[in-house]
Amino acid sequence: MAAVRQARTGGGDAEAGQDAVETARRHLVQPWPMAGSVGAEARALIGEGDGIYITDGNGKRLIDGPAGMWCINVGHRREELAKVMYDQAMQLSYNTPWYTMNAPSAELARRIADHAPGDLSHVFYTTGGSSAVETALRFMQFYNNVRGRPEKKLILSRGGAYHGSTYLAASLNGRPRDRDWMDGADDLVVKLSSPDPFRRPKGMDVAAFADMLVAEFRDRIAEIGAERIGAFVGEPVQASGGVILPPDGYLKRIRAICRDNDILFISDEVVTAFGRLGHVFASGEVFGIDPDMITFAKGVTSGYFPLGGVVISERLLEELRRSNHPDAMFAHGLTYTSHPVGCAVALKNLDILEDEVLAHARAVAPYFQARLKTLEELPLVGEVRGLGLMACVECVADRESKNPLQLDRAVGVRIDAHCHELGLLVRPLINMCVMSPPLTISREQIDDMVAILREGISRTMEDLR
Numbered sequence: 442m443a444a445v446r447q448a449r450t451g452g453g454d455a456e457a458g459q460d461a462v463e464t465a466r467r468h469l470v471q472p473w474p475m476a477g478s479v480g481a482e483a484r485a486l487i488g489e490g491d492g493i494y495i496t497d498g499n500g501k502r503l504i505d506g507p508a509g510m511w512c513i514n515v516g517h518r519r520e521e522l523a524k525v526m527y528d529q530a531m532q533l534s535y536n537t538p539w540y541t542m543n544a545p546s547a548e549l550a551r552r553i554a555d556h557a558p559g560d561l562s563h564v565f566y567t568t569g570g571s572s573a574v575e576t577a578l579r580f581m582q583f584y585n586n587v588r589g590r591p592e593k594k595l596i597l598s599r600g601g602a603y604h605g606s607t608y609l610a611a612s613l614n615g616r617p618r619d620r621d622w623m624d625g626a627d628d629l630v631v632k633l634s635s636p637d638p639f640r641r642p643k644g645m646d647v648a649a650f651a652d653m654l655v656a657e658f659r660d661r662i663a664e665i666g667a668e669r670i671g672a673f674v675g676e677p678v679q680a681s682g683g684v685i686l687p688p689d690g691y692l693k694r695i696r697a698i699c700r701d702n703d704i705l706f707i708s709d710e711v712v713t714a715f716g717r718l719g720h721v722f723a724s725g726e727v728f729g730i731d732p733d734m735i736t737f738a739k740g741v742t743s744g745y746f747p748l749g750g751v752v753i754s755e756r757l758l759e760e761l762r763r764s765n766h767p768d769a770m771f772a773h774g775l776t777y778t779s780h781p782v783g784c785a786v787a788l789k790n791l792d793i794l795e796d797e798v799l800a801h802a803r804a805v806a807p808y809f810q811a812r813l814k815t816l817e818e819l820p821l822v823g824e825v826r827g828l829g830l831m832a833c834v835e836c837v838a839d840r841e842s843k844n845p846l847q848l849d850r851a852v853g854v855r856i857d858a859h860c861h862e863l864g865l866l867v868r869p870l871i872n873m874c875v876m877s878p879p880l881t882i883s884r885e886q887i888d889d890m891v892a893i894l895r896e897g898i899s900r901t902m903e904d905l906r
């Protein structure tokens with residue numbers, strides 16, 4: 442019985458870990474890796490988590506560099522979160538969201554609205570980030586149908602973007618390779634340039650690059666006609682694209698153009714909300730913008746429960762109420778919309794963020810960025826960039842040309858393998874390593890993380906010699 446339990450949890454026992462990996466190889470389809478493969482070794486199995494650490498199937502303890510997928514914001518093994526899930530499940534584990542409601546979802550919506558910028562006042566809950574983006578887009582379609590503008594549906598998105606894995610959300614993705622083997626609703630999406638200053642045209646300064654992006658935005662709208670464009674969707678900081686920080690002032694200028702053209706500005710804060718940039722939402726507090734909708738997920742429960750949502754502007758809802766079709770139905774809902782357990786966990790998670798973690802994240806962020814920046818001393822590193830507690834180390838073939846390394850050099854994967862040996866999980870993205878640890882990370886732990894990453898990159902440079 443104990444052996445079975447161990448196998449179920451992968452709890453640090455190497456043999457049980459190997460069993461779990463074998464079983465996975467036979468039966469599990471993993472996200473992203475090729476053709477259903479799984480990580481072939483017990484090191485791919487994560488058996489336990491505690492604070493900023495995880496333990497793999499070989500019993501090796503690692504710093505959780507990516508905090509799961511940018512989501513374990515308050516850290517692993519928070520007893521108060523586990524307890525609230527248990528208590529809520531014992532009180533009410535589920536209610537149908539169609540014609541009943543529960544108190545945690547209402548209270549959470551109130552607290553989210555308190556933190557949201559501008560007049561964002563209402564929350565629609567989903568099961569994660571993709572369904573949040575999908576919901577925002579379907580809401581835009583509904584909104585324009587009710588307003589008698591059924592032709593106003595195109596969506597503007599950018600290179601480097603990642604907005605999810607459901608069909609319409611995935612159609613917005615702009616990362617290289619995301620679309621090589623996959624289809625999408627291309628007739629609904631207009632792609633714009635990536636706002637990546639590191640990859641701006643040679644010889645152009647960042648201010649001129651911002652002007653170029655803004656001009657492109659205006660020109661495409663003029664070309665297509667604002668009457669055909671329903672929304673712009675953008676991450677304030679492009680996360681999975683490589684922690685891409687747009688040039689100063691760019692987001693405010695894009696926001697203004699959207700307002701002037703009656704195009705909804707949807708800020709995808711699935712990564713940046715709930716503390717990653719030191720605030721509950723980054724759109725207002727960090728970038729000074731007031732979107733029409735904000736999508737969120739991940740950090741809302743620190744990954745303890747699958748929950749996401751969209752915060753929607755009062756103005757949009759009021760317009761719908763005053764339309765000629767006040768009884769029009771937003772025929773959209775998920776079985777787990779407003780899940781009481783998810784919302785109860787999110788409420789407790791928000792308490793923890795407000796009481797201790799947000800202030801800590803703001804305090805350590807400059808240290809985190811400064812320590813990582815020292816890695817630019819290494820010849821393989823083209824740039825270290827980031828904000829708050831998210832950063833990216835981008836490796837290049839040579840610094841002058843900034844040419845990316847060839848895929849067959851597998852730099853990210855090599856760095857990850859070396860760092861794993863040394864006690865750090867990194868998230869490799871082709872030639873980049875993304876770092877976004879739990880927000881509770883201390884200065885000493887940041888030192889450990891950076892020392893391991895430095896050594897992992899140095900060993901990779903040796904490999905490539």
Ligand code: PLP
Nearest residue numbers: 569570571603604605711712738
């Ligand atoms: N939007 C952004 C900005 C994301 O980074 C992600 C996931 O990483 C998503 C949406 C999709 O979220 P999920 O994986 O929860 O569906």
